[in-house]
Amino acid sequence: MSFEEMWAELLPVGRDAATGGYHRFAWTPPELECRAWFADEARRRGLGLEHDPNGNMVAWWYPEDGTRTGAVLTGSHLDSVPGGGAFDGPLGIVSAFAAVDLLRERGVRPARPIGIGAFAEEEGARFGVACLGSRLLAGAIDPARARGLTDADGHTFAEVVHNAGLDPHAIGPDEDLLGRIACYVELHVEQGRALEEPVGVASAIVPHGRWRFDFAGEGNHAGTTGLPDRRDPMLPFAHMVIAAREAAERNGTVATVGKVRVEPNGVNAIPSAVTAWLDARGPADDAVRRTVLEVDEAARIAARPHRVSVDLAEESYTEIVDFNLALRDRVRSVLGGVPVLPTGAGHDAGVLSARLPAAMLFVRNPTGVSHAPEEFAEPADRLAGVEALAAVLDDLARG
Incomplete structure (x- = not known):
């Protein structure tokens, strides 16, 4: 054939x-x-x-x-x-x-x-x-x-x-x-x-890896919950996406957030949790590691005023x-x-x-x-x- x-x-x-x-x-x-x-x-x-x-x-x-x-x-x-x-x-x-x-x-x-x-x-x-x-x-x-x-x-x-x-x-x-x-x-x-x-x-x-970010907040009603009372994990997640691009530019790497999971994923519900995956690659190990470290730091800073917790887990990495x-x-x-x-x-x-x-x-x-x-x-x-x-x-x- x-x-x-x-x-x-x-x-x-x-x-x-x-x-x-x-x-x-x-x-x-x-x-x-x-x-x-x-x-x-x-x-x-x-x-x-x-x-x-x-x-x-x-x-x-x-x-x-x-x-x-x-x-x-x-x-x-x-x-x-x-x-x-x-x-x-x-x-x-x-x-x-x-x-x-x-x-x-x-x-x-x-x-x-x-x-x-x-x-x-x-x-x-x-x-x-x-x-x-x-x-x-x-x-x-x-x-x-x-x-x-x-x-x-x-x-x-x-x-x-x-x-x-x-x-x-x-x-x-x-x-x-x-x-x-x-x-x-x-x-x-x-x-x-x-x-x-x-x-x-x-x-x-080149060095490359995948990291999982878990943002945990509190699910609630989108119409009856005032802004000061919200613990919305979507907000620090949004900061994390922008931070990935900025950290990549600073370190000469590439960083991508291409997969995200939202709970409960309803139009009229404040999310209770957001899980996002970061893919980072670059010419040297230290540049990739530094990129991820900076993204993690930016996510945690963004999460504090919203009373959202952030956990980071490395799923795979290849030098x-x-x-x-x-x-x-x-x-x-x-x-x-x-x-x-x-x-x-x-x-x-x-x-x-x-x-x-x-x-x-x-x-x-x-x-x-x-x-x-x-x-x-x-x-x-x-x-x-x-x-x-x-x-x-x-x-x-x-x-």
């Missing part, structure tokens, strides 16, 4: 007919349909299909001699952010299957296994922690904490994975799987406007990731010296880089838009990405 045929099969899954955005949250029906598609593609090619305890999947192309170690892993994820684009995640997986097809057509016989991975809950859109599947695999999150994570409907991660046929008490580092992998190369659509050529190589992922230099240079050499660029977006490759050599390929995005329906890659650039990934896998799987 060609790249375009595979792409056409995935394109309608989880897509909002009105907006064109995707809603493929982990272990919801659209994402489960994508998982079934992945399994079908593996079986169609006669690849071995492995499910790890954390909900990650790997399709294996083994060498003729049955070698199981020293594997080259590629892939990405199938889940999306709310209203996301078509390319973030699936492009890397479809390209990986297409690259394996291309190598087989050319008669390549790898000396090492080649694996195509589909990592669970990469976006963190359902349970709040990005790259959850790869974090669990790599031992970057406490399994007990992961089991207790809840989605917007109050379902725990343990409950959801149990219903999906996994053992929630078995989640965590998988040393056997990690020990069989020599390196990981992830292809991904570029999520900005920095790449001017069809394909590039990542140098680093700067400098990808393995030797692997990066080898990949770049195979591709004839393509551009090298950093990224402000987090990826499974960044998490796995703490345990094994990792690299990333980027495919040009002419819109510069990501996490939105306008995310795009030209057909010619998609095929250039397949060619590039095939060349890299061929080189790395030789030995």
